[in-house]
Amino acid sequence: MSEVLRNHPHNVLREQIATYGKSLFDRGLTMGSSGNISVRLEDGGWLMTPTNACLGRLDPARISLLSASGEWLDGDKPTKESFLHMAMYAERPQSGAIVHLHSTHSVAVSCLPDVDHHDCIPPLTAYYVMRVGKLPLVPYHIPGDPGLGDAVRGLAGKHSAVLLANHGPVVAGKSLEAAVYATEELEETAKLYLLLRGENPRCLTAEQIAELERTFPRD
Ligand SMILES: O=C(CO)COP(=O)(O)O
Numbered sequence: 001m002s003e004v005l006r007n008h009p010h011n012v013l014r015e016q017i018a019t020y021g022k023s024l025f026d027r028g029l030t031m032g033s034s035g036n037i038s039v040r041l042e043d044g045g046w047l048m049t050p051t052n053a054c055l056g057r058l059d060p061a062r063i064s065l066l067s068a069s070g071e072w073l074d075g076d077k078p079t080k081e082s083f084l085h086m087a088m089y090a091e092r093p094q095s096g097a098i099v100h101l102h103s104t105h106s107v108a109v110s111c112l113p114d115v116d117h118h119d120c121i122p123p124l125t126a127y128y129v130m131r132v133g134k135l136p137l138v139p140y141h142i143p144g145d146p147g148l149g150d151a152v153r154g155l156a157g158k159h160s161a162v163l164l165a166n167h168g169p170v171v172a173g174k175s176l177e178a179a180v181y182a183t184e185e186l187e188e189t190a191k192l193y194l195l196l197r198g199e200n201p202r203c204l205t206a207e208q209i210a211e212l213e214r215t216f217p218r219d
């Protein structure tokens with residue numbers, strides 16, 4: 001590899017995507033070749049995980065490079081949900097990274113018949129409110145369906161995270177670290193929600209939520 005390529009600023013981001021992907025996969029937060037990760041670049045393009053890649057075994061050099069218009073420039077063929085990521089970024093100029101997983105408890109919630117489509121998980125803990133907030137449900141689409149982009153477009157301006165019905169979460173963050181933290185918080189709160197179903201848990205009050213939003217504003 002030439003010195004120019006070795007020192008390319010994208011390389012740090014490529015390594016980060018592979019490191020976080022492995023961490024998520026190793027902890028069972030997504031299985032097989034499910035899930036995808038993207039990071040927005042300064043020139044308006046993106047790095048995205050390749051389609052059918054295992055997040056636990058990403059080769060940084062083969063991560064897909066897309067132009068600002070979504071054209072595949074380099075690396076392996078990008079995720080079939082690149083348009084979904086791009087739709088979310090278009091609504092969220094403040095977001096620098098997006099993580100989509102098939103994390104078990106979040107997927108379980110996405111399959112429940114009686115979830116509130118405007119907000120699938122109640123405000124059980126402070127960190128859930130701080131990192132995720134309200135979580136709308138996106139109606140079921142086949143993976144890779146361009147209709148997913150349209151469905152997300154209407155929601156992503158107001159929400160940094162959405163839950164795809166019978167599928168899984170898509171979570172945006174200021175940085176890749178922030179998107180990963182929010183995805184982890186969502187998964188843990190989905191687990192708590194399932195543990196507490198039928199127990200009539202005490203949720204945070206509107207005042208407690210307002211205090212958190214004042215003290216720890218989400219991007
Ligand atoms: O989770 C996935 C589809 O919903 C994975 O798809 P890709 O392998 O194309 O990224």
Ligand SMILES: [Zn+2]
Nearest residue numbers: 034035143168
């Ligand atoms: Zn998926």
